[in-house]
Amino acid sequence: MGDYEFPRFYSFPPFFTLQPNEETRANQVSAWRNFILGYCAAHNVSQLEIQSALDSPLCHNAAIDRKLSEDALRLFIDDLVATRNAEWLTSDHTTALIMPATPDEVAAAIYDWIDTTGQIGDVLTVYELHSGDTTVGTSFHGLDAVLINRALDVLASQGKAKVFSASSPEDAGVKFFPA
Known part of the structure; x- marks a missing residue:
C-alpha cells in the first residue's frame, strides 16, 4: 500500500460491522466518511465500483480477517452523497464518483x-x-x-x-x- 498509513481504527474489528447504537453508528459513519475520502485521495481513486471496493484493502482488512458488507459500504457512500463528497454515477448505484472536495x-x-x-x-x-x-x-x-x-x-x-x-x-x- 505504499506510504499510505491506515488509521488506527482500521484494525478494530467493530469498525467493519454496522453499529446498532445510534450515537455509535453516527461516529462510525463519520469515521468511514473521512477514511474513504483519505484512502481514495491517497490512492488516486476517483471512481469507486462497489464490488471491486469490497475486495480491496479499503473494505477488507486481511490482517484481522474483517470485511465490510455491501450494505454498509452503500450506506457510507450514501452519506458521502449527502455531504456532496460523492455522486452515484450509475442508476443501479454500483459506481460512485468520490469527490475529496465538493x-x-x-x-x-x-x-x-x-x-x-x-x-x-x-x-x-x-x-x-x-x-x-x-x-x-x-x-x-x-x-x-x-x-x-x-x-x-x-x-x-x-x-x-x-x-x-x-x-x-x-x-x-x-x-x-x-x-
Whole structure:
C-alpha cells in the first residue's frame, strides 16, 4: 500500500460491522466518511465500483480477517452523497464518483486560480485544468474530469464561465468571465 498509513481504527474489528447504537453508528459513519475520502485521495481513486471496493484493502482488512458488507459500504457512500463528497454515477448505484472536495469548492479554487493567473476571457480545456503543466500544485490538479465538469457547471450557473461541449468530458472547453 505504499506510504499510505491506515488509521488506527482500521484494525478494530467493530469498525467493519454496522453499529446498532445510534450515537455509535453516527461516529462510525463519520469515521468511514473521512477514511474513504483519505484512502481514495491517497490512492488516486476517483471512481469507486462497489464490488471491486469490497475486495480491496479499503473494505477488507486481511490482517484481522474483517470485511465490510455491501450494505454498509452503500450506506457510507450514501452519506458521502449527502455531504456532496460523492455522486452515484450509475442508476443501479454500483459506481460512485468520490469527490475529496465538493463541486462548489473546486469551482471556487478554479476561478480563484483563473483570476489570479490573469486568464479571465481565455478558453481552456477540462484536460488542461486537471492535467496541464500550469495547474500542477493547485488543489484541482489531478481531479477526475467528471468532478472538474461538475465544478464548471457551478461556475456556468454563476455566470462566471461558459462550457463548450465536446465528444469527451476531457475535451470540453470553458471560457471564463469576470465575476
